[in-house]
Amino acid sequence: MGNAGSIARACGVVGAGGAGFPTHVKLSAKAEVFAVNAAECEPLLYKDQTILEEALPTFTEGLMMCAEAVGATRVLVGIKEKHREVIERLRDGLPPGVDVCPLRDTYPSGDEHILVYDTTGRTVPKGGIPLDVGVVVNNVETILNVGAQKPVTEKWLTVSGAIPEALSGKVPLGITLLDVLRAAGAPTEGMGFIVNGPMMGFVTADLLQPVTKTTSGILVLPAGHSLLQRKGRSAQAVHKIAYTCDQCMRCSDFCPRDLLGHIVKPHKAMISVGFSPDEATAWQKTALYCCECALCTLYACPEDLDPFRVMVESKRALAAKGVRPLKEAAEPIPMYDYRRTPTSMLVRRLDLDRFMAPHRFADFNLHPKKLTLPLKQHAGVPARAVVKAGDRVAAGGLLADIPEGALGAKIFSPLAARVLSVDAQAIRVEVA
Ligand code: SF4
Numbered sequence: 001m002g003n004a005g006s007i008a009r010a011c012g013v014v015g016a017g018g019a020g021f022p023t024h025v026k027l028s029a030k031a032e033v034f035a036v037n038a039a040e041c042e043p044l045l046y047k048d049q050t051i052l053e054e055a056l057p058t059f060t061e062g063l064m065m066c067a068e069a070v071g072a073t074r075v076l077v078g079i080k081e082k083h084r085e086v087i088e089r090l091r092d093g094l095p096p097g098v099d100v101c102p103l104r105d106t107y108p109s110g111d112e113h114i115l116v117y118d119t120t121g122r123t124v125p126k127g128g129i130p131l132d133v134g135v136v137v138n139n140v141e142t143i144l145n146v147g148a149q150k151p152v153t154e155k156w157l158t159v160s161g162a163i164p165e166a167l168s169g170k171v172p173l174g175i176t177l178l179d180v181l182r183a184a185g186a187p188t189e190g191m192g193f194i195v196n197g198p199m200m201g202f203v204t205a206d207l208l209q210p211v212t213k214t215t216s217g218i219l220v221l222p223a224g225h226s227l228l229q230r231k232g233r234s235a236q237a238v239h240k241i242a243y244t245c246d247q248c249m250r251c252s253d254f255c256p257r258d259l260l261g262h263i264v265k266p267h268k269a270m271i272s273v274g275f276s277p278d279e280a281t282a283w284q285k286t287a288l289y290c291c292e293c294a295l296c297t298l299y300a301c302p303e304d305l306d307p308f309r310v311m312v313e314s315k316r317a318l319a320a321k322g323v324r325p326l327k328e329a330a331e332p333i334p335m336y337d338y339r340r341t342p343t344s345m346l347v348r349r350l351d352l353d354r355f356m357a358p359h360r361f362a363d364f365n366l367h368p369k370k371l372t373l374p375l376k377q378h379a380g381v382p383a384r385a386v387v388k389a390g391d392r393v394a395a396g397g398l399l400a401d402i403p404e405g406a407l408g409a410k411i412f413s414p415l416a417a418r419v420l421s422v423d424a425q426a427i428r429v430e431v432a
């Protein structure tokens with residue numbers, strides 16, 4: 001593991017834009033290309049752009065450390081062409097040789113497989129990862145955290161939606177969503193909330209849950225907004241309406257992984273609903289290659305059905321039966337360029353265009369009294385607590401470590417604090 005990998009491990013850095021994959025493991029690979037995912041394709045999230053505006057020197061430091069760690073001979077930043085000012089800053093501020101690659105404003109241009117194809121022309125195999133074609137991808141905040149070279153104790157996020165202006169800034173890990181919303185001046189009465197973006201995020205009513213290393217944003221919407229209803233459907237309701245699928249195939253036609261030639265057919269999974277488990281399995285197999293972008297449900301389907309949820313369910317069911325994706329070479333279909341989904345049309349379809357407000361950096365500067373640090377904020381196994389109730393810990397002090405030989409990430413105390421409790425799920429601390 002190179003220097004950046006050791007730092008990432010020592011500081012508890014994980015992928016800040018998705019499932020929280022431990023960064024030190026990614027950086028232990030060797031690859032020809034190191035690609036920054038700055039696409040930020042979820043509508044109404046702006047924190048990656050804000051990082052590039054507010055913290056470019058630290059990001060740049062992290063970028064060069066990561067590129068060196070994997071031995072990359074090409075370094076690139078994939079960012080939407082609409083961010084002209086940020087692109088200019090990057091071209092002025094990044095070291096010579098770093099390619100800034102403008103991307104079309106489509107969803108999901110931040111899907112790793114799509115990003116790799118759009119920036120390098122290489123097609124990640126079906127069932128594979130970018131490393132299979134010599135590329136390591138990391139997102140903006142992850143690279144920033146490597147460049148900072150200190151324990152990860154803060155999270156950048158965006159608060160947007162039904163508020164006068166969208167705000168992006170950093171908050172201590174473990175703070176409640178409610179405290180963040182209050183600091184942003186967001187209304188909470190008569191509102192609904194989506195954590196991590198309108199497409200791949202989840203609806204929650206629990207505002208006392210903590211911000212974790214993978215929280216990207218909080219979207220505030222009026223209660224009853226169609227997106228809250230569609231994302232909040234019960235599994236029973238999803239199945240009930242699935243019977244009305246007329247097999248028009250629009251869900252498969254727009255599927256980004258199908259466009260890449262991975263043969264992902266949500267309309268087939270829709271047939272499986274209600275069949276016997278064995279017959280259903282035969283229809284569901286393409287779900288193994290779904291990236292869970294939700295485009296099929298939230299954009300493509302004209303009947304307001306939920307092929308995305310059926311695909312996710314199918315994927316889990318297949319995994320439980322031990323069915324694994326097969327790695328196979330793929331080629332994008334000829335319609336790849338023409339069937340991409342423009343963000344502007346997606347935003348209208350989601351009824352979010354009225355919330356496309358101005359956005360800016362906010363210095364939240366929050367000092368909560370208590371923090372809750374879940375032991376699992378990353379892919380892999382939960383971290384193992386190294387403190388007990390009553391212990392005192394300094395700001396940046398270690399709370400939980402990676403179990404020997406396991407995949408995981410360390411967890412640190414954002415502020416000087418006294419440990420209140422430790423259980424299998426989380427460490428709770430009272431700020432000193
Ligand atoms: S969620 Fe739907 S559109 Fe997205 S990859 Fe899966 S099947 Fe395709």
Ligand code: SF4
Binds near residue numbers: 245251252267305307
């Ligand atoms: S788009 Fe909707 S109606 Fe058409 S095949 Fe897919 S799920 Fe069925």
